[in-house]
Every structure is written in C-alpha cells, then in structure tokens.
Amino acid sequence: MTRIRGSNQSSNQSYEQRHHHGWHGIASSFSQWHRRNLMVAVVLAIGIIIAVLLASLLPQPWSDVATNASNDSSRTMPTTSEHPEFTGPHKYEALTAWNNLHTELGRGILEDGTVTPAELAEVRKAYNECLSVYGLQAKTITDDNGEAIGESVVPIRGSMNSQQQSAVIDQCRTESDYQWLEPLVNAHSTEQSTKEPQ
C-alpha cells in the first residue's frame, strides 16, 4: 500500500478502496479455497458418511437397557438342565445365580463355582460400561483406611431424573451379571459383607 493521499477526502477514498479490496479479497480467497479444497472436503465427507454407515451396522451394547428397565423385561441366558456341579455352603446361591446370568462372561466366571475379585472386576467393568452409556458411573466408597465399604453410582452427564437413574442402575446390574456375581465373591471371601445388593 503505497497510495498516500494528502487530504482527508482522499484518505477516505483510499480507505474505501481498501475496504472494497477487502471484500474482493474475501470473494477471491473463497473461490480459491473452494477450488483447492472442494475435492478434499467432498472426499472427507464421503469417507465419514461411509464410516458412519458401517459403524451404525455394528452392535450397540447396552442400548436397550433403558427400554428393558421401563417395561421390566430382562432376557436371561437359556437355562438348560446342564449346569456345573456346585459344592460348598453357597451352592444354592451359585445355582440361582447361574440360572439368572445374562452374559457368556458371567457363565465363564461361575463355571468353576467360585468368583475371584479379579473376575468380579471384569464384571464390574462391564457394569460401568453399561452405566456410562447413560451418563452414570459406579464409584467405590472407601473408609479412612482405604478399604472398600460399599459403592455408589454418580451421574456424570445427561438429564435423567433419579427415578430413571435407579431403574437404569438396576437394569445394568442385572444385565451385566454384577447383581448375581457380587454377593458370591463376598460369600467366598473370609470377610462377610453385610451389604445388601441394591
């Protein structure tokens, strides 16, 4: 910009010219952007659409938890006469749990008749995944010594009311088998928990 004017009038003029050039610049840069990046944008958009279509065909776990909770339906694994021979003082609890299990994971864990804390952690992870879809997370409550004394579920996101929340929590507990396997690990441990499952 070497256009320098002496009077006020002409500096206004040059300002207008610059303004004018500015609009031209926007238009030309837009068309340039248009030409250069249109192909990239179109390819990107098509790629995303294809990816979205493919991803929407994949299963969406825990998607029917809310509906199941509302109509109180819960599909358990097919019960057959074949089940592991449970022994010990808690064999009836184990058998009840076996008949109420929803997942292959739960059956795999209970097949040997015992539930270890590591195995329960896996189930708890599935339980939390189910909760996270609805914006909730299970949180272990610890005492001053850092020992677990229970757990609570906290809302992270979303706008569910407490009634809906408790329905979803119950359904997730059931469908992730956490409800049936959690008392068994307590039963097997030396320290008996007096906490009732929620």
Add this chain to the structure above:
Amino acid sequence: MNGKPTANAAHWIRMHWFRIAIAAFTLTATLVEWSVIPPIYPLNFLFSGLSVIAIVLSPFIPRISGWLIIVTVVARLFVLDLSGPNPLWAAYLALAIIGYDSAIPVATGALLTVTIAECVPVALNTFNALSATWIGMVNYIGMFTLATMAGMSFRWRKQRDEIREQALVLERKQWQLDTLQRNTRLASRIHDSASGGLSYIALTAQRQLRRIGDDEAHHAECQDWQFVNDQALSVLDEIHHVIDLLEQPQSPDPSQSDDFHDSKTQESSANSTAQRTERPVPEPSSSSSAASRQWNTLQSAMQEATAKLTHLGFSGTIETRGNLPDDCADETITEAVNLIGEIAANITRHMSPDSGEYCCVITVSNAAIEIMETNPIGIPSNDAQNNDSSSAGTLKPHGSGLAMHRRLIRSLGGELNTTAEDADWILYARIPTHPGSSELERHAS
C-alpha cells in the same frame, strides 16, 4: 539443510502459540476423559475419534477443523450414548476458532448451529440432553456465546493493532515525503538561483581571463579575475554539495525509494488537486490581470536569459508562441521560468559560444506550456581549454539540475525529455497549465 525448515517451524510455532496452547488443553481434557470413560457405541467411538483428529489439526486448518468438530458434536447428539469424552470441550474450542478466523455471520451461524442442536434433546426430553430444563440450557448457551465472543474479541484486537501499525507507517511515510518534497524544492531553488548566477560569474571571469591573456602588464588584473573565478567555482562546488545532501532520501530503507517516487508523484498531484479544489474560482477581471502578470514573469525570465547569454557571447533566440490562458496555475509559470533559467545555465556549461546558435521556442496553449530547446553540443575551443587547464578549474556541470526539474514537472503531470542527436542537444518539456485537471484526465484514461 535442516536449518531453514527448523527456523520456519520455530517461527510458525511462535506465531501460532496460542492456537497450539488451546488445542493442547482441549486435547488433554478430551484424552483424559476418553481414558476414564471410553466410548461404548462404535458410532460414538467414530465421532469422538474424528473430534480428536480435528482438535489436533485445529492449529493447521482452523476453519475446517472447527466445522468438523461442530459436525461431530451435533452428530453425537443423535447417538444415544453418553460415554466417551465430553464433546463440550471441543465445541468451545471450535466456536472460539471460528469466531477468530471467520467473518461475524459465519461465527454467528456456528454458534446458532451448536445451540439449536443442543436444544433438540431438551425438546425431545431424551436422557442425553445437556440439561433437563430449559432454564438449565441458558447456562450452556451463555458458555457457547462466551467462547465465540472470546474468539471474536481476539480477532478485533488483532485488527485494531494492525490498523494502528498501518496508520503509524503511513504517518511516517507522509512525514518523509513532506521532508523530501520540501528538500527537492529547496534544492531546486538553490540550484536555480545561486548556481546559475555563480556559473555566469565564473564564465564571465574566464572570458575576461582569455581576453586579457598572459600579459605582464595586466598581471594584477589577471590575478583578480583568477581569484573571482576560483571563488565562484569553489562556492559552486559547495552549493552542489548542499544540493546533493538535500536530494538524498532520508529513508533508512533504500528499497523504499522507488515507492517513494511513485507515491511522491501521486501525493503531490493529489495535493495540487486539493489546492485547486480549495482555491476559489477567480473573477474574470482578476484572472486577466493574473494572466498578464504571469505573462510578464515569463517574458522577463526569457529576457534575462537572453541578456545573460548574449553577455557571455552566446548567440541564438528565445521566442514565445501563443497566448497564456486566463486560469493558468502559478506553479506552472514558476516551473517554466525556473526551467528557462536552467536551460540558459546549461547552454553556458555545455555549449561554446563559437560552436553555433541556440534556439528555444516556448509554445503556450490552453492545455500546456511546451518548451523546445536545441543547441549544438560544443567542444570548448583549444584556446579556452588551454586557458581552463592553466586556470584553477573549469565549470563542472552538476548534472542534477535537469533531473530535479524533470521530477517537479512530472509531479505536475507533465514531461521533460532530453536527447542528443547529430551533435545537437534537444530538450523538450511540457508543463500542463492545470496540473490538477491533467492528473484527473490521466487517471480517467
């Protein structure tokens, strides 16, 4: 080899550190949330992944990344899965980027897109709404607006700084131009008045020395004339030195000097335009008296030049043709008079009295004053050469006189050309009588 790209990268990072910082903050927040609560549904995973990619790319392609983030934020509203990283971090980043990089309507469009999209789950009463109530949504809408306004305010601040800087540069250039123009006028004035007069003095002294010869009887007189010649020449040298100093552009950056000439021409013409428009239209009686005054000035300049040249032994004619228009600009007459003086001074420097006659024709029309001058390019006679070599020095042409006049005439919208053909020096100058109007015509054409 690697030095330059590294330096470029460092420069780029310095220029974009704020973009990189906010993108890094958003990326950290998003990845921490992702690691704690990973996305469960494949679609949610896809949109969250795209969002992370867009955050990473945001310093490089801000607008595309911003809109990609907004697309993922809107798309995630239609996937009923609240797992995965919080999309709001990326949404704030995208709105700020678009507010900074795009025009106000585009930024407002982005803000409305995000706001309306976030209102859809609230209206449908689905569990993935930001807030269960409309009152709660106001907070989020406020946050979106703040993010956009933050981007916009940074943009405005940058624009204000740029405008301020431009104004400073412009002011400095204007000052330099004013100084340069004033110096040119000063130099021209000094050259025309003092330099011409001193040349005549020196030439007269030299002529007198030749006339007297190496006569013992006139030794004292000869010494006096020699002294006059030496003094005149040394003062002339000093004056040329001063003119050179004045002519030097004061710009520290030599690359700007071309710019300077261009803008100087335009500026001075703009000045004269302004002066012309501001000047009241003269009344007929006063204008005719002004014209006659101008005519007298021109005539007296011609007579003065002829008288000086005749006195120094040069022969030739200076004549005028045509009549001066009533509304001729004073600066045109001034320049014409100065140029006639310069031409006369040049004749004394470049032509010898015995090599022929000079001829100068001044044609005056309504549009311009045209000056055509020819004279043989004379080699000084042996006698004179001998005399000069024996004397303290010859009259050295400075060489900047015509160049200064050329610049001044060009700034008035005219032209000055000189050629040497067949041992003849030809000068042609056209000075418009209305410097402003001719400039306007030239612009119009």
